[in-house]
Amino acid sequence: MSPLLTLLRKDVVAEWRHKHMLFGVLLYVGSMVFIIYAMAGRPEASVWNVLFWVSQLFAAVNAAARSFLAESAARFRYYATLVPARTYFLSKLLYGLVLQLLVTLASLLLFAVLLGLPLYRPFEFLLTAFLGSLSLSLVFTFLSAIASRAGGNAALMAILGFPLLLPVLMMLGRMALAGITAVETPGWWSLVGALTGLDALLLALGLVLFPVLWKE
Amino acid sequence: MIILSRHHWWKTLCVLLLTYTLFAGLLGGVPARFILNESIRNLYFHVPMWFGMLGLFTGSFVYAIKYLRSGNPLDDLRSVSWLKVGVLFSILGMITGMIWATYTWGEPWSNDPKQLGTAVCMLSYFAYLVLRSGIPDDEKRAKIAAVYNVFAYAMIFPLLFVIPRIVDSLHPGNGGNPAFSNYDLDAKMRLVFYPAVIGWFLLGLWMTQLRIRLGKIQNRIEDAQPFRHA
Numbered sequence: 001m002s003p004l005l006t007l008l009r010k011d012v013v014a015e016w017r018h019k020h021m022l023f024g025v026l027l028y029v030g031s032m033v034f035i036i037y038a039m040a041g042r043p044e045a046s047v048w049n050v051l052f053w054v055s056q057l058f059a060a061v062n063a064a065a066r067s068f069l070a071e072s073a074a075r076f077r078y079y080a081t082l083v084p085a086r087t088y089f090l091s092k093l094l095y096g097l098v099l100q101l102l103v104t105l106a107s108l109l110l111f112a113v114l115l116g117l118p119l120y121r122p123f124e125f126l127l128t129a130f131l132g133s134l135s136l137s138l139v140f141t142f143l144s145a146i147a148s149r150a151g152g153n154a155a156l157m158a159i160l161g162f163p164l165l166l167p168v169l170m171m172l173g174r175m176a177l178a179g180i181t182a183v184e185t186p187g188w189w190s191l192v193g194a195l196t197g198l199d200a201l202l203l204a205l206g207l208v209l210f211p212v213l214w215k216e
Numbered sequence: 217m218i219i220l221s222r223h224h225w226w227k228t229l230c231v232l233l234l235t236y237t238l239f240a241g242l243l244g245g246v247p248a249r250f251i252l253n254e255s256i257r258n259l260y261f262h263v264p265m266w267f268g269m270l271g272l273f274t275g276s277f278v279y280a281i282k283y284l285r286s287g288n289p290l291d292d293l294r295s296v297s298w299l300k301v302g303v304l305f306s307i308l309g310m311i312t313g314m315i316w317a318t319y320t321w322g323e324p325w326s327n328d329p330k331q332l333g334t335a336v337c338m339l340s341y342f343a344y345l346v347l348r349s350g351i352p353d354d355e356k357r358a359k360i361a362a363v364y365n366v367f368a369y370a371m372i373f374p375l376l377f378v379i380p381r382i383v384d385s386l387h388p389g390n391g392g393n394p395a396f397s398n399y400d401l402d403a404k405m406r407l408v409f410y411p412a413v414i415g416w417f418l419l420g421l422w423m424t425q426l427r428i429r430l431g432k433i434q435n436r437i438e439d440a441q442p443f444r445h446a
Contacts, residue, residue: 139371142367146360149360150350150351151350151351156346156347156350159343159346160343160347160364162339163340164368166332166336166339167332167336170379191378194378198375201371201374202367202370205367209363212284212359212363213363
């Protein structure tokens with residue numbers, strides 16, 4: 001088996017063995033959606049959209065906080081002797097994406113049950129949700145690496161990430177709105193193109209910068 | 217003559233251009249525009265801040281890459297000095313813009329894409345400074361800060377061209393708003409505007425140079441007295 005898959009498998013198995021971590025994230029999402037429901041009821045589509053993306057942002061910070069922050073420095077040094085830094089980074093990225101997709105799916109289900117799911121154009125909305133998960137997990141996985149090198153403070157991830165993600169979230173909100181309302185959004189595909197391009201750029205940057213970041 | 221020397225001529229130019237900007241900008245003729253009126257003079261002070269900010273952040277980004285390639289602590293000092301002056305320019309640009317917006321658009325904050333873009337830059341680079349201040353080890357701080365700098369720059373700058381497509385703008389050239397557009401900026405104003413842009417940017421460079429020198433001196437003092445803080 002390739003090193004990438006082995007590392008990914010190790011993360012998934014570790015996650016399954018420490019079930020409290022996984023269920024902790026899901027419980028976090030569950031409580032958050034329930035708070036939103038208790039306070040907002042069944043809001044109209046534009047408010048629903050905002051609430052959904054803000055909840056995604058917070059869930060993503062919480063879920064990705066563990067990707068690098070959970071590893072001790074000693075353990076990383078051990079990995080560094082076994083695999084190239086890029087492979088290690090890719091495995092964390094993939095793992096973060098899987099976890100984030102799970103979180104998105106769970107919050108979508110909860111939103112559908114509690115706040116309603118006004119799907120108008122399902123394909124557009126689901127594609128946006130996928131691109132959102134991809135962008136959020138890319139950014140926060142990388143910032144988790146930075147935060148863990150800078151002393152392992154999880155709050156640092158939010159401080160570094162929120163400003164960077166503001167434009168991305170605005171794009172996502174605009175794209176998702178086309179999926180849940182009858183509003184025509186001219187240039188929807190160019191937004192998809194811009195976001196995909198940005199994700200490709202982030203991936204490339206991560207692969208270039210991560211080895212530098214981890215070299216001691 | 218120090219003011220005309222090979223190394224300092226641009227500082228002389230900066231002083232001359234800014235003196236000219238100050239006098240010609242406040243006393244020179246401007247076209248009478250609806251709503252804008254005399255506030256159009258703010259163009260010479262507000263817009264150069266925005267250009268200067270972009271230029272200074274780009275300089276900081278270039279030195280961050282240089283640092284990652286060379287590992288030279290001087291490049292880190294240069295990168296952070298460019299960035300700090302850029303942050304100052306962004307704050308000044310934001311304040312002059314908000315004052316201007318109060319009298320022309322009716323409120324200091326109107327969710328204009330350029331305002332948003334500046335706010336995102338400010339928050340991201342404040343976060344950069346927070347990140348730096350949290351890492352005690354010099355080499356580690358320089359490396360992590362440079363990595364974040366490159367990441368943030370690459371992430372924000374493409375989006376500065378995407379946000380305007382999402383949010384309606386009040387700035388000139390976007391929709392029918394009461395401000396000037398390229399067609400309104402008459403020849404007389406151009407004669408002040410372009411020198412102002414160059415002058416303010418040179419002032420930014422000058423401040424950056426002074427910051428770098430100050431940083432070098434501080435480093436030397438710390439090297440000479442290694443146990444001063446212990």
